[in-house]
Amino acid sequence: MGEIEHFVNPEDKSHPNFSSVASKELVLFGREDQLGTGKTKTISVGDAVSTGIVNNETLAYFMARTQLFMEKIGMDPARLRFRQHLTTEMAHYACDCWDLEIKSSYGWIECVGHADRACYDLDVHGKATKTPMVATLKLDEAKEIEIAKLKFDRKSLGKTFKADQRVVSGALESLAENWADFEPIASALETDGKATVDGFEITQGMVTWKKTTKKVHEIKFTPSVIEPSFGMGRILYSLLEHCFYQRDADEQRCVMRFKPAVAPQKCAVLPLSSSDELNAVIDEIAADLLESDLATRVDKSSTTLGRKYARADEVGVPFAITVDFETLKDGTVTLRERDSTVQIRLPKSDVTRLIFDFVHGRDTWEEVTKKYPVVEVKTED
Template sequence: MPSFHSTFTKSSSLSHIFTKTRLRHLTTTTTATMSTESSLRESLAAKLTTINHHGDVIRSLKSSKAPKSEIEEAVKALNALKLEKTEIENELKAAISGGSDGSNSFNGMSRDTFRQAVVNTLERRLFYVPSFKIYRGVAGLYDYGPPGCAIKSNVLSFWRQHFVLEENMLEVDCPCVTPEVVLKASGHVDKFTDLMVKDEKTGTCYRADHLLKDHCKDKLEKDLAISSEMAAELKHVLAVLDDLSAEQLGAKIKEYGIVAPDTKNPLSDPYPFNLMFATSIGPSGMSPGYMRPETAQGIFVNFKDLYYYNGNKLPFAAAQIGQAFRNEISPRQGLLRVREFTLAEIEHFVDPDDKSHPKYSEVSNLEFLMFPRDEQMSGEAAKRLCLGDAVSEGTVNNQTLAYFIGRVYLFLTHLGIDEKRLRFRQHLPNEMAHYAADCWDAEIESSYGWIECVGIADRSAYDLRAHTEKSGVALVAQEKFSEPKEVEKLVITPNKKELGLAFKGDQKLVIESLEAMNEKEAMEMKATLESKGEIEFEVCKLQKMVTIKKNMLSISKETKREHQRTFTPSVIEPSFGIGRIIYCLYEHSFYMRPDKSGDEQLNVFRFPPLVAPIKCTVFPLVQNEEYEEVANRISRSLTAAGISNKKDITGTSIGKRYARTDELGVPFAITVDSKTSVTIRERDSKDQIRVNVDEVATVVKDVSEGRTTWADILQIYPAHTSASADE
């Protein structure tokens, strides 16, 4: 899936410059990990050469009918060399997969084994399944089952609480079907693309960068005998993969001999494919539209009414939760790359001249993993930074952007995301759209690697300006002055005759780009035109540089007396991929522990009560009418308190019932073993307490809603010891 707001294609020359710069940094900077891997590859290559030589010696001894003892001694030496080779291979595999840190993150298993255990559990317990399964399914489409729906609902409920309610945001709900003109203005119709290749014989389509990525990773992980130089080159390709143009991607695919995975047929050259689902509005088919690829445009086109609703005051934020659609070329990675998904997006509108935030101090002391662009360019790792320091040093562009980065961190960690496997990565210059002031991604580590789950961008005033130009409706804000002010205003006056002669059909786009310049850009252009007579200027909508000459426009400043200032607001945009967050939460919450006998590993999801699909289960210790009535009474009291619960009155052993609920991530299990009091078991510690029947709902509600902790509860209620609690 492309980033939540695709950074549209920029000048190929600019991309090439950044690609070369990034390659140069990566080539000259060698980390300890890369050094270790290189050394192991060299040792393995030397060991293979020695083994081949010993094999030749043994064959020579046999052909010359050497004494049996001499041959046996040579074979023994060869076997010892092979053992040494295996040890080096194992060390190399560990270095490639991240060593002990990686294994600890995945319950002591390899990434693939861990992922398969998680996915098998999720599908078996109906968290989610492939859509249209009885018809063999459709790639990139999934159905959420009962526990999956409950978790998604809880995540979205907390999102509303954490952002919409606490920040007094204006929530909207806009249609999924969007007229073409809206997405034409935003740039999606022309530039919302990925590069695709086709099997030249069957016509099967593949995403070009995925094929190259898979090839490089497979060679690094499976072909342990490749040279350290080749390994370094493949790592470089992976590092700059997002920067490669269609021509560069095609060249690498040919150089490495990459063919269609299924048929081994040759592939076409890469070409752009628009990811939006096209449709038409109305029976005539004359009004083209698309299924929206994001929810943000619905907020932007409603800005004027939302601004009025907010009392014509800035700053304010609008939010929307809804479905988005992207026609992925070759979807994979389960819930991480799908064709229909849920986005939760915020557009915080702010005065471009004042991006301070009144609540910034509430997050400025937070410390967490951050990955600024300088560290990325120099080959260093992410590091813990204080958010306030990152702003004061200019690493993060402004307070409002930093405030939302901090709020996103708190949101994700409260959900249950492991803070050690959460980082905020700053976009490199070549990743950012031309209009963006700064962009950061909240990335979560999973068995698939680091996954972008939230994008937090300062998009400047681009979106509102684009829709103003296309619709003719001014999407602006006003600041009224207490007294009239003498205001110096920038005036850009294009010479349409000269521009028309020079650019013909592209004249309008060139003029739009010139008029969209901010004051700094315009005055720099003025100075260059006066000194040199011409300047190279990037027209983003044409995706190319053009030459602007002195006679093509005039740039000046005029002083006017004004009673108010009219301006286009900037927007800070946090955009959440809910499905991606939920999948990473599944992995971060999953672990295995032995049963009482130690013969079997039991699956457990350690969901916090906040997001757990069911807060508690209720079951009688034995099948007994009186106990079952008590269980029903407790269940009713829990439901009345708003606590989701599930009764289990099967005759299965208590240990197996605990295991079933642990596998669903249920935090508390209530066992009815008398008519007056019951036990409450906590999932991860397996500690049990005894509570009066009438107090059960209050205890579970207080812990589930965070008003108290389980540790506090243990101090209040008597502990209960039961052998069955360990099953």
């Protein structure tokens, strides 16, 4: 499990980088659609927030970033959707919750939860530790806010609450810092003659108040928590399913379509034959790749080159370098891309830089085939 705890002002849940993902389209399965048509809808993140489908920018921002991450590691976008929790599923304190679900052979599986948990976590922690879990927002200019000015009947508080007298008065004073927070207490005392604060029953005679204003240069608040929670095992399993396919529907030719960035081994280095001269070049190229932290698979076995390619494909190696007799003449090698099986010929001195650029997203196979000659290859055995 991996989690992000992102704290925001409950009065302002905008995100500074929201514009960078606002146009990203997501497949959403909102609660109204679940109870109605049963169909999903594809909508941009910006529109989802502006129409109120997703509660706020920060929650939507992390949903979009999760989608982008899944696409980057190789998930099939057609098998991704975000399902909103029904009101009967959500915790009583939550503002909004969306699960990224990934479709696998087991159906739609929840893999990443995105929850706006409001201020609940920090409120509970603060009460348990008797430590205020508050953040401070510095204001550029002083601001006038409405507060409640309290006057306690200490004798009545002490008689009723004894050692807890300060806890009760402290809780009331904390609420009085913002009239909007104190107003429900004031209304209950005026209407019912009593109110409950942090589990303590306050009666009308224990406190009097006056609504007033004061100028502040900072505002203290208990942050809301936006929590994306990743199920690593489910994500990894789903990635394995999404990357698996059989070449030409041949059960004997299985391939794992791992992106270069996530493939455990980035490149295979293969000799055309097992001669000492070719193996020496193999060792040289493999050492150079490893020097650049590029995990490498070397296969010097006596099996056919086609079988060596198939072995590499089965474990998801995205590229394969082949050293042949042309290499001994002019220092060039062939480089094969796993999914297209297209090969190019290039100087062996270019290989490490090229593989490094592929892994880090600085170059693409499509662009590289325009720079180097494509090799005509017979059907792989």
